[in-house]
Amino acid sequence: MNIEKLKSAHKLLNEYKYELGKIEKGYTNRTLYINVGDNTIKEKPVTQLMKDKFIGGKGFGLYYLWHAVTPETKWNDSENEIVIGSGPIGGITQYPGAGKSLVCSLSPLTGMAMDSNVGGYFGPLLKFSGFDALELQGKAEKDVIIFIDGNKGTITIEEAPEEAIDSHILGEQLTEMYAENEEDKRNISVVSAGSAANHAYMGLLNFTFYDVRRKQIRLKQAGRGGIGTVFRDKKIKAVVIRFAGVKGNLNNADDQGKINRTGIKLHKEIHDFDAQQCRMRQVGTANIIEVMDQYDLLPTHNYKFGAHPDTYKISSKVFTGMITQNTPDGCWYGCSLSCAKAVDHFELKTGPYKGQKVIVDGPEYENAAGLGSNCGIFDPHAVLELNFYCDTYAIDTISYGTMTAFVMECYENGLINKEITGGLELNFGNAEASLEMLHQMARGEGFGKLAGLGVRNLKKIFAEQYGADPVFLNDIGMEQKGLEFSEYMPKESLAQQGGYGLTNKGPQHDEAWLIFMDMVNNQIPTFEDKAEALHYFPMFRTWFGLNGLCKLPWNDIIPASNKHSDEPAKIPEHVQNYVELFNGVTGKNIDKEQLIIQSERVYNFQRIFNIRMGYGKRIHDAIPYRAMGPVTVEEYLSRAERYDGQLKELVGFNPEGKSTEEKMAALRAYREDQYQMLTDAVYKRRGWTMDGVPTIEHLQSIGMDLPEVIEVVKKHL
């Protein structure tokens, strides 16, 4: 790696000097704005209104994005922004999971505001460098790198023609280039995309942290919704930050003792219980692969089925054997849950880096399910290879997995053929074909380039250009609002259908995961119970994104007190921890109800943002029938006993002597109706009209009645 040569090719476009800031009670009270079109760099004050109504992180991101765009703005217009920020609690090191960055932008897949949450050190280092958030706007003519030196107080925009595009190389190059010495590398974090983000709509952003034990960078992904595609469209190659001097008290918390005490309690729980509970320290999120299979929830063959006899081949045991590190890794200082797993010395068998030995960050559950079982691929090596290439090329593994599964089902049904796929035999289970499609996506060639447009666009193309049946495509194409579903089977849980469908950004499970509460525990039997859960959990979970927090330490470790709790699913002791952390950092005095209202404000703001962009209504909350029930005879027969029983008991339809098609039609009518009734109940609980529009009274009651918000809502009431 000739760093000097790469560096000497840089051309300085602008340099900006700023006063180093001081953080007060979690806020620097300042954000950074950079326009790569005209090379403007400026500081902006954080207003009291922003702190009161939007808190930070995703709240700030949505607020800035709203004011940057108009209802006509498209994802690739220069006014679209990428906003990256942490949040008031972000950067503390005493409580696990406090190093997340939240990224917002108009999405190429959905046309609406997308938010994505990511580890790596960037968000906290940005704050310690003096900024609560970073706005990136404009489009550069040639590839640029932005470098923020948070110790020297300098920001540069540099033309950077020669560095690699793919993240695993670019991250190393830039860490080497901008660190002052080996010791300093831990103080660098790089945000970058990859070559497939130049072509595909499902491009992601990688955020690095430097792994001091391995002496290599690690990649964490802001995966969902194509923000990496926006990044590359702006011709940004990377944003690099350097800040030396991370300490536990940099947030200048109001009550450091409170934070320390809350942290010690959780560290002890993790120490005492993780090995029996989730094994996050040992396996990471992959621990649930076989659990999902056993509960019939692991998507296989494009969500047709929930289990597969070959799942044992990609079970967490198999991956544990491949994870080569000997100590658990956190993606920010102080995270003792340490789920950031990696496979070292992984030898690639295909693609431009064939034969090289690399680190694969993962496998996360979503990767194993999306790249693996959902595509009928049960080869752990192939799953890891797909995982590696998706990351370095900057492709969202979830969208890629769900899109590939869809394309495979289309191929097996003859809706597309080898002529259309350019020779790729996209049968379920064909790992080689999936890998080749991914390499094509990175090269911007052939069927891979087309596939990168995502399921929504493919449905249109297959119907309009290749004569495929649009009704069938809509039934099996697992996308909603333009975003591909994440990797859980919602078919047998009405609440989870709502958890996917009645969301702001599209079907991602980070708002609500209710399958066990609903389907197994039977804790939320009525529509009202489900609606309450679909109010509480999305609001509660939104709060993590306002504060720069990771969701996992909330419920992937369970305190001893929980078994005596009235509401065990909420993990009340941990909810109280978050109240303490917020108050400890900011000096405010909220309680658990006010915590929910903080989220509710931003959640409703995002809903109205969607409405402003021409979406966000009831019609946009519809989900494909594959998410609700059996589309094909094969699926019905695989659970015939269950479905026949439901027809008799719930629908009042006697299945005796009826054809499978007749039974399917009766079940479909029933389930579609149930989803509509659920939608009614949820809208009511959330204070929305039956068309899904927040009412003015509701906005007033939660304190989100800003004039610009009311102006949008009024037109739709």
Place this chain on the structure above:
Amino acid sequence: MIKLNNRACEWEEGLTVQGLLDKKRYTYPKLIIKINNVLVPQDEYTSTVIRDGDDVKVIHLLAGG
């Protein structure tokens, strides 16, 4: 018959908590189990016998993927 999470469920003589978990393939590790509202500690799953008509709750603690 017993009630399992408020649904009717087959019962047989001598059924233990562990036996029920095996039968239902409830392999998830984070469970809260109560019989007639009394908590069953994890180390008593194999020795605790469920009686006909019992109200059994097997609560899986996962509200987030």
